[in-house]
Amino acid sequence: MQDECDDVKQYSRQVLYRNIGREGQQRIMDATVLIVGSGALGSVSSEMLARAGVKKIILVDRDYVEASNLQRQTLFTDRHASEKTPKVVGAKERLLEIRPDLELDVHISHCDAAMLETLAGEADIILDGTDNFDTRLLINDVAWKLGIPWVYAACVEASYSSCGFVPGATPCYRCLVPVLPSTTLTCDTAGIIAPAVQMAVSEQVTTAMKILTGRLEAPHYMRIGDIWESEHSRFGIDQMKEETCPSCGNNRTYPALNESQDQTMKLCGRDTVQVMDARITQASVDEVIEKLDIKVNRTPYFSEFHFDGTRLVCFNNGRILIHDTEGINKARTLIDRLFG
Incomplete structure (x- = not known):
């Protein structure tokens, strides 16, 4: 818990508000x-x-x-x-x-x-x-x-x-x-x-x-x-x-x-499909990129590349966002082509 003086200094305007007060502020801080x-x-x-x-x-x-x-x-x-x-x-x-x-x-x-x-x-x-x-x-x-x-x-x-x-x-x-x-x-x-x-x-x-x-x-x-x-x-x-x-x-x-959690889903309002598949690992993504000699943008969190006119963002936990596609079937077909 913060020092009491610091509480009053940082949150004094909330403490002064009659519907919160010191007791209410403490509940918020907990x-x-x-x-x-x-x-x-x-x-x-x-x-x-x-x-x-x-x-x-x-x-x-x-x-x-x-x-x-x-x-x-x-x-x-x-x-x-x-x-x-x-x-x-x-x-x-x-x-x-x-x-x-x-x-x-x-x-x-x-x-x-x-x-x-x-x-x-x-x-x-x-x-x-x-x-x-x-x-x-x-x-x-x-x-x-x-x-x-x-x-x-x-x-x-x-x-x-x-x-x-x-x-x-x-x-x-x-x-x-x-x-x-x-x-x-x-x-x-x-x-x-x-x-x-x-x-x-x-x-x-x-x-x-x-x-x-x-x-x-x-x-x-x-x-x-x-x-x-x-x-x-x-x-x-x-x-x-x-x-x-x-x-x-x-x-x-x-x-x-x-309810069963669908491993392939279209993101709300976007031409993007999310796929979660056990075949998609950091190693398998690296293998595909090397095999196809694809230009890749790597970040600490994902690898981004284009394949067959489609942008893919592969996270390090086996999840891919497939952009610029309107259909789940097309997304699944693309994953099967890449990862067998």
Whole structure:
């Protein structure tokens, strides 16, 4: 624990705020937060929470920084984009500049059920920094299985939404799915403005701080809005619990944890397919590159090269991102041609 004088000096404005105070600040400073995703949502929320004084942040993200991220992903710089730095690595670098005493645990990985359950076991709360429905259902099931609160957030174009879920106190995310804003739009297809990210995360982190300080009380709300149109609203969720819900109802099966994890998936809104295959090792990638005499860009985290008009990024843990392709079948065929 930091020296008391340092607490007052660094977090004095939060301590002065009547809804936090010294006791609430201490709870924040004792907290470990798991953030799934370090893109727009995760980069902003991790910075807010680091500045708020949380003890430890666990970050997991499978991607690296690109130039198009810089407009809204506030932890990253042009250097991170030009070097294709993994997002969690760039986030760690910047967060430690902000808070050298912050404990950080980062993972360059696809967050599957096993990893999420392991990491969540260390956390007091989970924050959603993802961009897809399936991962949110996975977070939801892990949260209810382990009894850990989590906070959802989403944004696209100029719209945002956020809601906190607390086992034993609120319905779960799966209960609310029928009434959530329905859209097939993504940032990559419809665009996004940075203020929408900031609004989503402001709601998300405020809710997280309420939970950590014991101030999130009924009634509970989902908050939605459009920052461009200056439209903001909320609706109560307390009456939406479904007794037959397989995640939070009377007979829980946690279906997202039991679903088979597809080893090949198209990334949301992008012409990119992710493949995880036991054949893909650092040695096998090096062998292919040497055999085909391919020009390669090597970083400490992955090897990047082009094959058959397609850009491939091979991480050191047996995972490949295949860019510039629209189909999973094409991606699998490409991997079979390369690795036999």
